[in-house]
Amino acid sequence: MSATMMACMALDARVAVRAVASADAARARAFAARFGVPDSHGSLAELLARTDIDAVYIATSTRDHAAHAIAALAAGKAVLCEKPFATSAEQGLRVLGAAAQHRRLFMEAQWTTALPAYRELLRIAARRTLGAPLQLHSEFGIALDPASHRRLFEGEGAGVLLDFAVYPIVLALQALGPVRSVHAAIERNAAGVDVHASLQLVHAGGGQSQLAASLVATLPNRTSLSCTHGNVQLDSPVMGAERLHCRATTPIQTPAHATGGAGQRAMAALRRQRWARRLREALAGGGAGEHSFGADRYAPQLSHFVGLLDAGALASELMPPGTSLDVLRVVDAARLGADLAMAG
Numbered sequence: 001m002s003a004t005m006m007a008c009m010a011l012d013a014r015v016a017v018r019a020v021a022s023a024d025a026a027r028a029r030a031f032a033a034r035f036g037v038p039d040s041h042g043s044l045a046e047l048l049a050r051t052d053i054d055a056v057y058i059a060t061s062t063r064d065h066a067a068h069a070i071a072a073l074a075a076g077k078a079v080l081c082e083k084p085f086a087t088s089a090e091q092g093l094r095v096l097g098a099a100a101q102h103r104r105l106f107m108e109a110q111w112t113t114a115l116p117a118y119r120e121l122l123r124i125a126a127r128r129t130l131g132a133p134l135q136l137h138s139e140f141g142i143a144l145d146p147a148s149h150r151r152l153f154e155g156e157g158a159g160v161l162l163d164f165a166v167y168p169i170v171l172a173l174q175a176l177g178p179v180r181s182v183h184a185a186i187e188r189n190a191a192g193v194d195v196h197a198s199l200q201l202v203h204a205g206g207g208q209s210q211l212a213a214s215l216v217a218t219l220p221n222r223t224s225l226s227c228t229h230g231n232v233q234l235d236s237p238v239m240g241a242e243r244l245h246c247r248a249t250t251p252i253q254t255p256a257h258a259t260g261g262a263g264q265r266a267m268a269a270l271r272r273q274r275w276a277r278r279l280r281e282a283l284a285g286g287g288a289g290e291h292s293f294g295a296d297r298y299a300p301q302l303s304h305f306v307g308l309l310d311a312g313a314l315a316s317e318l319m320p321p322g323t324s325l326d327v328l329r330v331v332d333a334a335r336l337g338a339d340l341a342m343a344g
Helices: 002-009 025-035 044-048 064-075 091-101 116-127 159-177 262-271 274-283 299-311 321-335
Strands: 019-021 037-041 055-058 078-082 108-109 133-141 179-187 195-205 209-215 223-228 230-234 243-248 287-290
Touching: 002 025, 002 299, 019 044, 025 037, 025 262, 037 044, 044 064, 055 064, 055 091, 064 078, 078 299, 091 108, 091 321, 108 299, 108 321, 116 159, 116 223, 116 230, 116 243, 133 159, 159 179, 159 195, 159 209, 159 223, 159 321, 179 321, 195 321
Parallel strands: 019 037, 055 078, 078 108, 133 209
Antiparallel strands: 133 223, 179 195, 195 209, 223 230, 230 243, 243 287
16 A cells, blocks of 8 residues: 555655655665655654654554554654554544644545545435435455465454455445444454454434445445435446446336226236336436546545645544544444444
8 A cells, every 4th residue: 555655646746755664674765765755764763753744644554553643643743544543443542532632633544435426425415315315235345365465364453344344334434324233244264354244234313234345255346325215326346436326216106007907918018028128227227427536546535635734634524533433333343243232
């Protein structure tokens, strides 16, 4: 992700990368040379001691995110931290406490929350354009080779819940609101790490979410939000979707031909014709809208963060700290693999 974000930062004229840090000084030097960064450091402390750094982007191992974020905030730096920003809600509270104590901008890098297509889906839900939102279905799963993706399959901070499931969870929270209960079915590998998960969330304000995430199966990777008067779907691939399909519907009433007679026989005959069924599907397909993220799918997130920094803001309205914490609360509940009520 550090290399990926370096490519993204190169597209934003407001961003100048002054230095990089790694626990391995040689690795830091190689990374700096690769991307033309002026300085490199063999420790986070050395980087945080610099006075020419306004913000720090954290893309270290998941297990270290919270500690590194707290250190950066205490040093007076704004922080953009890769997801998940902590491995538990308890740990997340300490990070957010540090941000509040030192009055520094903190934002979790949940990049999909800034994508235009995702923002449009949430606007449709909030404005009730298609009626009350009632059902979210979202899944993200790719079959990965454990040998080449070791960090996801073993060790602290590993697992599908923290790496993949957080994406549909944050969308569920933002589309349907706080969660009242969580039911989860979790598959674990021999090391006890969660590798496949199915979650059902019941939301306090009404509505339900069916979510799935997997490191061992390639899922259809679709997202749809069903409302009382229609539904909206993110086009594939759902991670980085740029097209949105909206279909408005009205409650079905008993048609006149249902009472019998020639009309009913004619409709039954049409339903037996494949071309007629295809035509009906096409007419009911709804409209598709293009919502491009531009040259780089991470650019909307970076642009948003830099804008917050320039404005002196302490938090993001696209990814509020409270939402980041609520995602971890859902993960904590799902880890227990039982039907659980969520604390407020």
